[in-house]
Amino acid sequence: MPRPLVAGNWKMNGLNRDLTEARAVADAHPAPNCDIVICPPATLISRMSATLEGTSIGVGGQDCHHAGSGAHTGDVSAEMLRDAGADHVILGHSERRSAHGETDDDVRGKVEAARAAGLTAIVCVGETGAEREAGRTIEVVARQLAESLPDGCDGLDTVVAYEPVWAIGSGGAASEADIAEVHAVLRGALTERYGADAEGVRLLYGGSVKPENAAGIFAIEHVDGALVGGASLSASGFGAIISAAG
Secondary structure, eight states: OOOOEEEEEOOSOOOGGGHHHHHHHHHHOSSOSSEEEEEOOGGGHHHHHHHTTTSSEEEEESOOBSSSSSSOTTOOBHHHHHHHTOOEEEESOHHHHHHSOOOHHHHHHHHHHHHHTTOEEEEEEOOOHHHHHTTOHHHHHHHHHHHHSOTTOOTTTEEEEEOOGGGTTTSOOOOHHHHHHHHHHHHHHHHHHHGGGGGGOEEEEESSOOTTTHHHHHTSTTOOEEEESGGGGSHHHHHHHHHHHO
């Protein structure tokens, strides 16, 4: 089994003073039984990298442009994230897909850019509530996976996160049976496409992961960690989830 990964997505939250929360996580977990990544807003990447220097915690961005440079006002390239100290980047999050109209093709281009820059891409897939009610969950996540990932991906540069859109921020995660079903499909699709290279690709669950439900989620087959939203903003909550992963 791959080593578990717990990634925190701070979204549009965090000021300089909040770096103390990240440092508190590092101090409380000097030798964790899982890999840890915190993805703050772009304004904090460099300072968080400095804050966490010498610890076991990685730093990630929340998005990147597919181009290396150019006339893209307000965008950040994968090379810029790497230069600022990031080693991971979240791509294809449902909030980017819905609010910014990102397509699977857009996400695939960003994954290619991230890999070229030496970043590990955390690629998100997940169905909406309407798609789930229509019985299209497997169809949607399988399509997103197939079309969002380029050829040649492996466990060294790619992580996949299943985040049912309807569960994000709702306070209620998907059922363990639903998570198991989707993760089994994702694992099978990765193996069919990439063969042995897919064995190290970690599958994370995201969507209202909390200290109260983390252990149960981590115990599900083919769940290799979690992509954590709101609970990652506090050292105590995020730390409890990290402890559950180990």
